[in-house]
Amino acid sequence: MEFDWSLLFRIIVVINAAFAILTVFREKRDIAAIWAWLLVLVFLPIVGFVAYAFIGRQLPKNRLFKLHSHVQMQIDERLLEQRRQLGSELKTASDDISLRAISAVNLFSETDSSFLARQNKVKIFTDGKSLFHRVIEDIENAKKSIHIEFYTFYNDEIGNEILNLLVKKAQQGVEVRVIYDSWGSMGTTKKFFKPLLDAGGYAYPFLNTRSVVLDFRLNFRDHRKIIVIDGMIGYTGGFNIGDQYLGRKKKFGNWRDTHLRIIGSGVFGLQARFILDWNATSSKANIEEEKVNAKFFPVTTTKGSVNMQIVSSGPDSDLQQIKMGYIKLITLARKYCYIQSPYLIPDDSVLDALRMAASSGVDVRIIVPSMPDHPFVYRATQYYARQLAEQGIKVYYYDNGFMHAKTMVIDDSMASVGSANMDYRSFKLNFEINSFIYDNKIASELKDLFLRDVDDSTLQTPEMFEKQPWWLKFKQTFSRLLSPIL
Missing domain, CATH: 3.30.870.10 (Endonuclease Chain A)
Structure with missing residues (x-):
């Protein structure tokens, strides 16, 4: 009796389709993503499921944010206190921002609890050389704390230059904490940060995913770029830490990016975001309630002119x-x-x-x-x-x-x-x-x-x-x- 290969093929197709449907629908996702994944899983039976393992699986809710609610409360109270001292409550339509801007301010206040930070000094950087020159200068002058969070922290020339400076500051007694993304910083391992750890500093991969292999996900990456120095100076924007961001890679050539240096109450938003991400990431060195104080949120006397809000988003919220x-x-x-x-x-x-x-x-x-x-x-x-x-x-x-x-x-x-x-x-x-x-x-x-x-x-x-x-x-x-x- 001749084996019916066509029947076997049809059975495999049906089983694959059934598994595809079960795989996609067992987790909440939008309709566009559902159809895209069904397309991949049905028409690419083996390759599709491998791809799903890397970029399709959701991150368990209990891992998205294991935040300490009391620390969140302390941060909110601290920011509220700063707002009162700085007079940064949104008052009337005749205030120093336009009528149109008020609706945007209210949007972020409602969806992200983002306060309107007033009187900031802001400098724009568009090339890596001038940016990192200023970053290094500010880190060298740090007295109390240095908080760094980047998607990419490469083990290359600029990465080692920054690391060596952080080691030096940690040895001087400055509190140094680093969060990096294990996928974005591919090739950078815990061993790279060992000199910093030995000097009394801290460095963790985001959400404690220690390697690309063990993490096994391309989604839910920490794409944020944050530097906060002494709670007074902040950096955020598009640059990461790596030689390519200084135009040193032939593949890309000139690297055109935009980054901000902020002095003023806008830094508090960056600091608050870093602390929350740190407590979701670190396993031993959480920032506890009693440390959320003037050390991390010092009263600023900056008299700039820029009004701004720091807004964050991620898969821990459905609000986008x-x-x-x-x-x-x-x-x-x-x-x-x-x-x-x-x-x-x-x-x-x-x-x-x-x-x-x-x-x-x-x-x-x-x-x-x-x-x-x-x-x-x-x-x-x-x-x-x-x-x-x-x-x-x-x-x-x-x-x-x-x-x-x-x-x-x-x-x-x-x-x-x-x-x-x-x-x-x-x-x-x-x-x-x-x-x-x-x-x-x-x-x-x-x-x-x-x-x-x-x-x-x-x-x-x-x-x-x-x-x-x-x-x-x-x-x-x-x-x-x-x-x-x-």
């Missing part, structure tokens, strides 16, 4: 606070909305906001890289660039190296600078942090930087996309189908 902030700024734009992002994979809500703005006469422009660092992500970016160009939105490919800045600026009045890209991953799967700024001077400076980058970019027209070969369009369309899981 930073995405809502992006949509809010887009819908508030009356004259222009300029966006920079290395990845352009927006969901339907962001797409609709961009289309409505453009259809309302707002000058919407977006700059993305002209080179890939992740093939599927880049092809999906090209797909959405084509769609938006056909909607009358100006999309540019940056030609002077790699564009890694994550910025948005509208109408010379409001702006955002941070770690969150314009994509699904930053909106839902990564832990992110952004500064939302309400200041004409900073907004105008970011606009000028954007227009300068336009001069180093190529406008992508619908005609240019139409001339692309069919196989390239196919790769873009196929990558777009995977957008919810990229």
